[in-house]
Amino acid sequence: MSALHGNIAHTAKDEQCIECDSTDVEWASLNLGVFLCEKCSGRHRALGTHVSQVRSLWLDSKAWTPDVIQVMGCKGNQLAKQYYEAKVPTFVVKPPEDQGPMVMEKWLILKYQRKLFVDHDSNHIYNTSKNDQSKEEKTNVTSVQTSSSKMQKKKKKKL
Structure with missing residues (x-):
């Protein structure tokens, strides 16, 4: 394993998938600054690269520049949740895994593409x-x- 891949692994080691909480994190959305499991990486890919730029932690070595690794280390899933889910109304519930792909796709569109739950007035890092x-x-x-x-x-x- 190269030093660069070691840094990626170190950055992702304590992360769970931002969408389903799986501990099998092997993917990331570089522009959103989040770590993903394989299933959820496919869901993010379906949103389009204008919304989520998904890369493998291991296969897309050219994407993982020192700057990208630093940004991913500074952001990560916890800060992303604080930003993208800051204003989720109490009557809206994140869909559980067993609800099916269409329900999760709608959640992701509201969350990342429409940024419906973002507090645009905050001084958040995002x-x-x-x-x-x-x-x-x-x-x-x-x-x-x-x-x-x-x-x-x-x-x-x-x-």
Whole structure:
């Protein structure tokens, strides 16, 4: 086992599947930062790569860069549950395994694709990229406004 795979194994060793609590974790969704069992990795794959980018802990060695391993180590299932299930109403119950694939698929769509249970106002680690993006957008707007003001001043000087 390479040092890189050792780091992945160390990161995942205490994890259970985020969806069904299986201890047979051999997959992960890199963009969601969660660990999965084989069955649930298939369910995540069915959501599409625009929602969940599933990779094997062992077979997809090129996907596991040091940065990805660090992110997975910082996030993980516990923080993901806090984020993606922060506002699950009391009348909504996570479907048990025996409910069948269609029920679980609907749960996953509500949870990850529609982000129905997310507290978008929280300062959760998963909201960091959104906050960074809005700061970047504000900076871009400011620089455009500044450039526009400079151009207007130049036009006035020419007149």
